[in-house]
Amino acid sequence: MPDKTKISKRIIERLSEYRTTLEEIDIHGNRNIYSHDLAKLCGVTAAQVRRDLMNIGFSGSSARGYDVPELLQNVTNFLGFGEERRMVLVGIGHLGRALLDFFVDRNPKLVLCAAFDVNEMRVNRVIHGVRCYPVSVMGEVVAEMQAQMGIITVPESAAQDVASTLVESGVTGLLNFAPVQLRVPSHVFVENLNISTVLEKVAYFAGQSAEKER
Amino acid sequence: MPDKTKISKRIIERLSEYRTTLEEIDIHGNRNIYSHDLAKLCGVTAAQVRRDLMNIGFSGSSARGYDVPELLQNVTNFLGFGEERRMVLVGIGHLGRALLDFFVDRNPKLVLCAAFDVNEMRVNRVIHGVRCYPVSVMGEVVAEMQAQMGIITVPESAAQDVASTLVESGVTGLLNFAPVQLRVPSHVFVENLNISTVLEKVAYFAGQSAEKER
DNA sequence: GTAACGCTGTGAATTTTTTCACAGTAAGAC
DNA sequence: GTCTTACTGTGAAAAAATTCACAGCGTTAC
Ligand SMILES: NC(=O)c1ccc[n+]([C@@H]2O[C@H](COP(=O)([O-])OP(=O)(O)OC[C@H]3O[C@@H](n4cnc5c(N)ncnc54)[C@H](O)[C@@H]3O)[C@@H](O)[C@H]2O)c1
Ligand SMILES: NC(=O)c1ccc[n+]([C@@H]2O[C@H](COP(=O)([O-])OP(=O)(O)OC[C@H]3O[C@@H](n4cnc5c(N)ncnc54)[C@H](O)[C@@H]3O)[C@@H](O)[C@H]2O)c1
Numbered sequence: 001m002p003d004k005t006k007i008s009k010r011i012i013e014r015l016s017e018y019r020t021t022l023e024e025i026d027i028h029g030n031r032n033i034y035s036h037d038l039a040k041l042c043g044v045t046a047a048q049v050r051r052d053l054m055n056i057g058f059s060g061s062s063a064r065g066y067d068v069p070e071l072l073q074n075v076t077n078f079l080g081f082g083e084e085r086r087m088v089l090v091g092i093g094h095l096g097r098a099l100l101d102f103f104v105d106r107n108p109k110l111v112l113c114a115a116f117d118v119n120e121m122r123v124n125r126v127i128h129g130v131r132c133y134p135v136s137v138m139g140e141v142v143a144e145m146q147a148q149m150g151i152i153t154v155p156e157s158a159a160q161d162v163a164s165t166l167v168e169s170g171v172t173g174l175l176n177f178a179p180v181q182l183r184v185p186s187h188v189f190v191e192n193l194n195i196s197t198v199l200e201k202v203a204y205f206a207g208q209s210a211e212k213e214r
Numbered sequence: 215m216p217d218k219t220k221i222s223k224r225i226i227e228r229l230s231e232y233r234t235t236l237e238e239i240d241i242h243g244n245r246n247i248y249s250h251d252l253a254k255l256c257g258v259t260a261a262q263v264r265r266d267l268m269n270i271g272f273s274g275s276s277a278r279g280y281d282v283p284e285l286l287q288n289v290t291n292f293l294g295f296g297e298e299r300r301m302v303l304v305g306i307g308h309l310g311r312a313l314l315d316f317f318v319d320r321n322p323k324l325v326l327c328a329a330f331d332v333n334e335m336r337v338n339r340v341i342h343g344v345r346c347y348p349v350s351v352m353g354e355v356v357a358e359m360q361a362q363m364g365i366i367t368v369p370e371s372a373a374q375d376v377a378s379t380l381v382e383s384g385v386t387g388l389l390n391f392a393p394v395q396l397r398v399p400s401h402v403f404v405e406n407l408n409i410s411t412v413l414e415k416v417a418y419f420a421g422q423s424a425e426k427e428r
Numbered sequence: 429g430t431a432a433c434g435c436t437g438t439g440a441a442t443t444t445t446t447t448c449a450c451a452g453t454a455a456g457a458c
Numbered sequence: 459g460t461c462t463t464a465c466t467g468t469g470a471a472a473a474a475a476t477t478c479a480c481a482g483c484g485t486t487a488c
Contacts, residue, residue, distance in 0.1 A: 009415060010445075016414040020393060034465070043395045043406075047447055054467065062465045063454045079414055080421040087417075094315045098308035099409075106410060110417055148420045151413075173420025175413060179234060181257045189419035191412055192257075195313075196320060198405055199363075199389060200230040200293055201223060203301075203324055205403035206362045206387020207294040224475075248435070261477055268437065276435045277484040433486080441478070448471070457462080 007055060014052055015075050017042045022072040034065035081109040086147040088171075090162045091154035092117040092132055095177060099151065100128045113145050118158070135162075142169035149173040156180045163190075221269060228266055229289050231256045236286040248279035295323035300361040302385075304376045305368035306331040306346060309391060313365065314342045327359050332372070349376075356383035363387040370394045377404075 021041050025033060035049040042049070053059075053066070056078045060066035076082070089096055092115050103112045115132045117123050123132045133141055142150075142165075150166040152159050152174060159178035166174065173189045176182055179197075182190050235255050239247060249263040256263070267273075267280070270292045274280035290296070303310055306329050317326045329346045331337050337346045347355055356364075356379075364380040366373055366388060373392035380388065387403045390396055393411075396404050 008444080009419075012415045012418050013411055016411040016418075017408070019414070020408075020410065036465090041395060045447075047449095048445095050466065050468085051446080060466060061454070062452080062467090063456090065465070079418050081414075081417075085417050085421070087413075094312035098312040101308045102409065107414070110413060148424060149413075149416055171420075172423035173416040175416045181255060187423045189416060189423055191416050193407075193409075193412060194231070194234075195316065195407075196234065197227055197230040198407060199301075199324065199365075200233070200295075200321070201226045202363055202387040202389045202403060202405050203295075203299050204226050204230075204293050205223075206385075207299070209386035209401045209403055210362060222474080250435085259477075261479095262475095264436065264438085265476080274436060275484070276437090276482080277486090279435070429488100431487090434483105435485100436483085437481095439478105439480100441476105443474100443476070445474070446472080448469105450469095451467095453464100453466080455463090455465100458460095 011052055011055060012079070014042065014044060014048070015056065015079060018049070018052070019072065019075045019079065022068060022075065026068050026072050031068055032064045032066065033068055033071075035060070038066070076109075081107065084109050084111055085149065086111050086113045086145055087149035087151060088113060088138075088142055088145070088147045088166075089115040089130070089151040089153065090117070090135070090138070090166070091152065091158075092119075092122045092127070093153060096151075096153040097127065099153065100130055103130075104128050112151075113147060114141055116141075118154075138162075139165050139169045142166060142171060147171060149175070152176045152178055152182075154178060225266055225269060226293070228256065228258060228262070229270065229293060232263070232266070233286065233289045233293065236282060236289065240282050240286050245282055246278045246280065247282055247285075249274070252280070290323075295321065298323050298325055299363065300325050300327045300359055301363035301365060302327060302352075302356055302359070302361045302380075303329040303344070303365040303367065304331070304349070304352070304380070305366065305372075306333075306336045306341070307367060310365075310367040311341065313367065314344055317344075318342050326365075327361060328355055330355075332368075352376075353379050353383045356380060356385065361385060363389070366390045366392055366396075368392060 036046040039046040039049045116135045116138045118135045123134045150171045156178045163182045176192050250260040253260040253263045330349045330352045332349045337348045364385045370392045377396045390406050
């Protein structure tokens with residue numbers, strides 16, 4: 001895949017959503033779908049769908065729309081799920097455990113292969129099929145497993161250290177739930193998922209709506 | 215507050231982040247901050263900070279930058295936290311419980327006032343200070359409490375029903391963790407937080423980085 | 429005093445993202 | 459066959475978001 005054009009975060013997000021939706025459609029047995037219908041299912045416009053698929057070089061037919069299995073295959077490959085990706089989770093607390101449960105059977109190409117915690121009570125066992133280790137061996141295990149991604153669910157104060165260790169061990173992508181700006185080398189991709197921020201956004205617009213209603 | 219010209223989601227997100235950061239700075243006792251410094255702490259550019267603050271009509275001084283307490287107050291008010299906002303959570307499962315814990319002492323103006331579940335085993339008790347009710351009384355309780363926002367952490371199959379009930383009871387903002395596109399009246403603001411999508415995005419860019427590294 | 433500095437506020441330029449709108453096309457009706 | 463229809467692919471336009479770049483100003487140095 002001679003990936004040339006730089007594809008934006010936004011487009012990747014939508015492609016991921018198309019992919020999830022297409023999987024369901026495919027299981028349902030539908031062979032074809034129009035941009036318009038896929039758009040509605042994903043909450044975007046038809047033109048957006050066509051533009052996005054154009055960006056990854058996929059073509060449909062004017063009469064039948066897009067071939068579902070073929071498109072699913074293409075999007076999946078484009079997103080890099082042709083081969084297995086390994087990830088680890090650090091911080092087996094409230095949120096960490098919810099995520100351990102969540103990843104069971106999610107995306108077969110996105111494998112959560114280990115979890116770590118500083119608390120000895122929470123490690124040396126298997127939770128939802130994932131082996132849990134003490135943080136002391138984190139660098140070693142991550143490097144050995146060649147994990148590419150790390151999910152950070154430790155308290156704010158520990159997040160930077162965890163991130164640095166992960167990066168040193170070869171991780172190039174981080175999903176960070178701690179409300180802190182991580183400092184990492186520029187080749188590492190960081191996505192911060194700050195639930196407080198998201199909620200405050202909802203609060204703001206919920207307020208706007210309530211105001212308008214009156 | 216005469217007319218808030220339409221402020222975009224993106225700006226609100228950043229304002230929320232500024233707010234959190236400013237709170238810490240304020241507690242630390244710093245009286246002033248430059249756009250440049252706030253920008254660095256929040257991972258954006260200085261011009262962006264200045265533009266955003268201009269959008270909410272806040273001014274600093276050329277010599278001392280922005281007055282921290284005053285700015286914090288302004289942003290907080292702008293986001294609508296002058297008065298208390300009530301929210302409810304539906305689905306006291308793995309994720310729901312993590313969130314119940316998370317909201318303890320977060321934002322004093324954003325109060326999680328009730329939680330609901332269909333499973334009788336999980337209700338009629340108090341978890342992390344939040345009273346848990348059976349879904350059967352949800353509409354009633356939500357209306358009575360005048361909750362404005364709902365957090366949906368039920369399985370995909372139940373999400374639409376839950377959303378509809380909440381909206382009927384007066385909720386105007388939803389934070390939806392179920393991977394499904396909710397259909398709601400146009401005056402209701404919905405934010406979908408699909409963790410699979412976020413992770414797939416991280417996977418994509420982690421792959422890009424790893425490729426480049428070679 | 430006044431000069432030098434480094435900041436903010438902001439028009440304007442630039443870049444990015446989204447939408448429009450329509451030519452081209454394939455299928456089905458008859 | 460030809461007509462009708464409804465789709466895709468895509469330049470071009472529009473809109474939105476971001477960055478540039480600099481005038482103007484308060485503070486400090488001397
Ligand atoms: N609970 C939520 O729903 C939620 C939501 C959004 C964000 N967050 C954020 O996610 C993070 C974790 O939240 P939580 O509620 O799961 O907290 P938690 O206290 O329940 O869990 C944190 C876990 O991290 C472990 N830990 C601490 N230091 C560590 C280190 N250096 N290395 C490895 N493990 C370490 C602790 O032992 C604990 O098990 C926090 O930053 C929080 O702000 C939580
Ligand atoms: N666990 C995670 O980390 C995670 C992460 C992202 C998204 N999600 C999504 O969040 C949702 C919940 O995930 P979970 O892991 O907490 O699942 P879970 O099965 O642990 O919890 C779901 C809860 O919802 C309750 N419920 C079911 N139907 C209901 C109804 N009609 N009304 C009220 N309550 C009802 C169940 O009794 C259960 O307690 C799912 O849609 C999941 O895809 C979960």
